[in-house]
Amino acid sequence: QITLKESGPTLVKPTQTLTLTCTFSGFSLSTSGVGVGWIRQPPGKALEWLALIYWDDDKRYSPSLKSRLTITKDTSKNQVVLTMTNMDPVDTATYYCAHSWERCSSTSCYYYGMDVWGQGTTVTVSS
């Protein structure tokens, strides 16, 4: 059974750096095709994808936030860490991590979706 859980501060001040940890079980982030992504949702608003790291350490970032985001993995600890610099009140949101996987052949890839999500962690940015 795959589970993921987000952890980190609930309150950060403007201009601070946010560090969130996703601790997972039930899969290995060294397995081909596996990824862990971060998604956020401001109160009452839509989902926004932030970043994703793949089993081979390939990383993808939201272009609009790329300069502020860093995603890393620690396979031995079964953790993925997201850092976001220069936090602002508009970054107040629930932050989720999710398991994803895809299968690629020599010519194409097939994406199986973000099939398991953590419960989310709420982060408020305020002085």
Added chain:
Amino acid sequence: EIVLTQSPGTLSLSPGERATLSCRASQSVSSSYLAWYQQKPGQAPRLLIYGASSRATGIPDRFSGSGSGTDFTLTISRLEPEDFAVYYCQQYGSSPPKFTFGPGTKVDIK
């Protein structure tokens, strides 16, 4: 950069009715990278459909996905009380490489 538009914004229906939700992309997307999610208040999203038309594990067969190119549809054949929620489509595009969620369609009780 691909933008996803979902319509309608809100769909008011009664239990037992059929729901048809639309997701339109600003340019052609790979069906292999089109997914649908359901989200209820206070809960994390749940994967319903991947590859535009494949149901995720445990998803009832009243949920179906279809479409290709720029137009995709999620259909709920007969609404159950637990289906009233917000539905998001998601795609992955390669230029630039990023995932995108649509703005969501809320299905509420009429």
